[in-house]
Amino acid sequence: MKLYKKESVQQVNASLEECWAFFSSPRNLQKITPETMGFEITDFDNKSMYAGQIIQYRITPLLGLKLPWVTEITFVKENSYFIDEQRFGPYALWHHKHFFEATENGVKMTDLVHYALPLGFIGRIMNALVVKNKLKTIFDHRRVMVDQLFNAK
Template structure:
């Protein structure tokens, strides 16, 4: 299983960062490079506990679908999304928001496992961990730019 942690400082209060992080439209805009779109479940608003969304996106030249569910949710504090169907053997993304004066420190902890046993573990180590960290980092950069301007 691969795991990484990203920390992003955003000059906005935790409530705003939390809400933007759960907004389907903000997420879609942040993933424009992968042509990502919400195609089922919640497709046009902020997500809440128990909501699911199915994303369709292009990665590595291949179209993928992943259905994620919000499995934990504490307003302005944290939420968790987990894959219910999709390309990974498992996917769990924890989002934590901590007030830092009038700003927010956002911590993403992502743990995932690729399918296909030893071949999947090799892909995690060689390609996927770095690729996924860059993808989430780009998403966070978009959130930061959106909320600070």
């Protein structure tokens, strides 16, 4: 299995507490995800983020194909980081770390995703042709939305 890595770093013009409150709420993920992903939370306990929390989504990543996606929040350190991992979905592995670090100008936010695709050689081709670019588009969109929400003030 080939493991890939996607890292994104962004400065957010907000306090650590404001930043944490927004990004640690699964409800806000839809606000920063491209509409073309057809992202929809289908089951969520509406509680503040905690280790062991299960969140179910429906996504439309490609060609109108609707897929279920289930993630678990595996680690949470308030105002510092949290990790979500796919339990069921399109990836063979999805491990997403979200780090928040107070700076003089607000918060340095770092996303680090390790992922793998199923189907061996076909998965590697799909990553080169589609998945890598799709993830770049998603994170580029998130950057724009975070700028609009926090950095345009």
